[in-house]
Amino acid sequence: MKNKKKIKKLYDSSKDGLSSELYSFEKIKGFCHEKNDTKAYGRFNGKTVIITGAKGDFGQVCSKRMAEEGANIGFLDILDTESLAIQFKKEYPDQIFHSFQVDITKEDQAIKISNKIEKKFKRIDHLFNNAGYQGDFSNTLNYAVEDFRKIIDINVTGAFIMLKTISNIMSKQEPRGGSIVNTASMAGIGATPNMIAYSASKAAVKHMTVIAAKDLAPFDIRVNSISPAYIGPGFMWTRQVELQAKAGSVYFSEDPEQVASQMVNSVPMRRYGSINEVIGPVLFLLSDDSSYLTGIDIKITGGD
Numbered sequence: 001m002k003n004k005k006k007i008k009k010l011y012d013s014s015k016d017g018l019s020s021e022l023y024s025f026e027k028i029k030g031f032c033h034e035k036n037d038t039k040a041y042g043r044f045n046g047k048t049v050i051i052t053g054a055k056g057d058f059g060q061v062c063s064k065r066m067a068e069e070g071a072n073i074g075f076l077d078i079l080d081t082e083s084l085a086i087q088f089k090k091e092y093p094d095q096i097f098h099s100f101q102v103d104i105t106k107e108d109q110a111i112k113i114s115n116k117i118e119k120k121f122k123r124i125d126h127l128f129n130n131a132g133y134q135g136d137f138s139n140t141l142n143y144a145v146e147d148f149r150k151i152i153d154i155n156v157t158g159a160f161i162m163l164k165t166i167s168n169i170m171s172k173q174e175p176r177g178g179s180i181v182n183t184a185s186m187a188g189i190g191a192t193p194n195m196i197a198y199s200a201s202k203a204a205v206k207h208m209t210v211i212a213a214k215d216l217a218p219f220d221i222r223v224n225s226i227s228p229a230y231i232g233p234g235f236m237w238t239r240q241v242e243l244q245a246k247a248g249s250v251y252f253s254e255d256p257e258q259v260a261s262q263m264v265n266s267v268p269m270r271r272y273g274s275i276n277e278v279i280g281p282v283l284f285l286l287s288d289d290s291s292y293l294t295g296i297d298i299k300i301t302g303g304d
């Protein structure tokens with residue numbers, strides 16, 4: 001484990017009865033190194049994007065990159081995102097930012113918030129339908145039904161509610177249309193052990209994307225998805241390494257360091273991807289650069 005280094009603590013894993021170790025791999029040790037010097041600019045000038053899960057890791061990096069490219073942003077999360085709106089207004093004074101606290105699993109809340117969004121922004125050009133929850137790590141034999149329901153409620157029903165609510169606005173505005181990216185996961189394609197609920201939920205997100213793409217094409221709305229694999233550092237990386245180890249299975253070690261190593265060594269590039277490397281494809285799919293793509297899923301995996 002020469003290439004492991006400890007990084008600053010990002011979440012309190014003691015709540016899960018876990019150690020406070022984090023597992024990070026110096027990217028220089030992998031292949032095909034990270035490059036963030038994109039030359040794309042201005043693709044979202046004057047456009048409005050709604051980002052769900054805005055307070056999370058993907059949400060915050062997406063917000064930053066969309067703002068850099070000129071977007072107005074509606075930050076949606078079950079957590080309070082007012083601080084994000086204030087911070088972005090300071091940094092990008094010519095653009096519009098609003099925060100909306102919403103539980104995406106509640107249709108009445110989603111409709112109420114969407115009406116407010118419509119009033120504030122007048123139109124919605126893009127939706128990053130991204131809020132999600134990883135849930136427990138446990139063998140199917142012991143997987144709690146309550147947790148299964150919660151994951152399906154957030155990742156499937158919640159994603160559907162936002163997709164339906166925002167695409168209704170997009171279909172009625174003048175000129176009508178827009179583009180949507182749903183966040184699925186490689187867990188939904190590769191079927192990760194100990195993650196029966198999460199994997200099933202993300203397979204559903206990928207499938208809903210294809211159906212919505214067909215249903216919404218006549219309204220000039222494109223719908224695509226992303227399926228990230230091992231992404232770090234961050235809350236989900238640390239959580240999955242520790243909880244996979246703790247759950248115990250024939251597929252992963254009981255030692256979190258070894259689990260991290262097993263995961264990274266299964267990747268052709270021998271490193272996890274950065275959050276920026278997830279958001280690059282998201283911006284491509286949201287932008288007009290992908291105007292002839294709908295119903296597709298981009299696997300963000302460091303190689304197949």
Ligand SMILES: NC(=O)c1ccc[n+]([C@@H]2O[C@H](COP(=O)([O-])OP(=O)(O)OC[C@H]3O[C@@H](n4cnc5c(N)ncnc54)[C@H](O)[C@@H]3O)[C@@H](O)[C@H]2O)c1
Pocket residue numbers: 052053054055056057058059076077078079102103104105130131132133134154158183184185186227228229230231232234235236237
């Ligand atoms: N990070 C990864 O390695 C990874 C890999 C594959 C897929 N994903 C998916 O990417 C998305 C974002 O992941 P992340 O790493 O940013 O996770 P995160 O936990 O940092 O962010 C998720 C956000 O969703 C919000 N949220 C949860 N339930 C909600 C609800 N009912 N209503 C509104 N907001 C709610 C949370 O408050 C949080 O801010 C998720 O859908 C996740 O499943 C992540």
